[in-house]
Amino acid sequence: MKPIIGITSNLDSTAHTLQNTYIQAVITGGGIPFVIPTGVESDVQQITALIDGLIVSGGGDMNPVLFNEEPVPQLGNVTPERDSNELKLVTHMLEADKPILGICRGHQVLNVALGGTLYQDINSQIASPVLQHDQKAKREHPSHAIHIEKGTILESITTSEKIMVNSFHHQALKEIPSPLIVSGKSSDGIVEAVESTDHHFVVGVQWHPEALLQNEDQVSMRLFEAYMKACVERMVAVESY
Template sequence: MKPVIGITSNIDSTAHTLQNTYTQAVIAGGGIPLIIPTGVERDVQHITTLLDGLVISGGGDIAPQLFDEEPIPKLGNVTPERDSIELELVKHMLSLDKPILGICRGHQVLNVAFGGTIYQDITSQITNPILQHDQKAKREHQSHTVHIEKGTILASIATSDKIRVNSFHHQALKDIHAPLIISGKASDGIVEAVESTVHHFVVGVQWHPEALITNEDQVSRRLFEAFMKACGERMATVESH
């Protein structure tokens, strides 16, 4: 049996969209991708019983009302209907202790789900000099480094204290609450990775590993392998009961 992996999608006025690299990364990892649309909040409990893991994909900005802030001028496009379904999915997946991998926006959604906050725009809200986090290069280009915290899930995957990643974001994690811990930071202090200390596998990364797999980046490949392994383990546990 292959694990069924839910993947959240973007929504605009006419269509749901998702970069093909997400589904291909799941397929390459031995899973069956299931794209989840908005508007299915009433059925989330049923959906999450069908899933063995969840990928929260990248996309637009998170509505600041979700972390008790007013919108600032440089806030980008928000999609409240996407915020709603993703937070419901995370809530139920956490209650079932099923694996979650948050990517870019998904990394930020994870933090909000745990009660954390977000910089709505790092260029206007952080006074210290920062790197270029919205790179002007192709998605497969690894533009800056991330320093990995020892003893974390990410450290066991990276097998190094420093990796290179791609970067396409203007929002970032601000306040982080337990059980999330920081597992990676950029050299300018921007939080690039978090993980839960009490769940089987709940990891968020600010970069796009699904795009780097096509560039044969071994850390990205191992990250998806670790996620898929956790999904398989969780599926086996459920079946044994």
């Protein structure tokens, strides 16, 4: 039996969308991708019972109302329906202790779901100089380095103190709530990765490992392998119970 992996999708005025790289990453990793649309809040409990793991995908900005802030002029497009959908999915998955991998926006959703806050726009809200976090290069191109915290799940996956990542964001994590801990930062201090100390496998990354897989990036491969392994372990544990 393969694990069923729910992947959240983006919503615009006419369609639900999802980069094919997410789907291929799950298939290559030995899972069955299950695309979750916006608008299923009332069925979240049934969905989380069905899936063995959740990937919260990238996309637009989060609504600052969710962390008690007014919008700044640099805030981009928000989709309140998607925010609500994903926050409920993450909350139920955390309660069930099923694996979660938050990618880019999903990394931010994870933080907000647990009570954290975001920088709405790092370029205008952080006083010190920041790197180019919305790269102009192709999605599969790593553009800047991040430093990995010792003793973390991420360190066990990367087996390195520093890795190269791609970058497509202007929002970022600000206040990090327990049980999340920071497991990676860029040289300008932006939080690039977090993980939970209370769950089997709950990891958020600010970059897009599914895109880096197109260049057979070894760290990205190991990250998805570790995630899929956790999903299989959770699936087996539930079946045994």
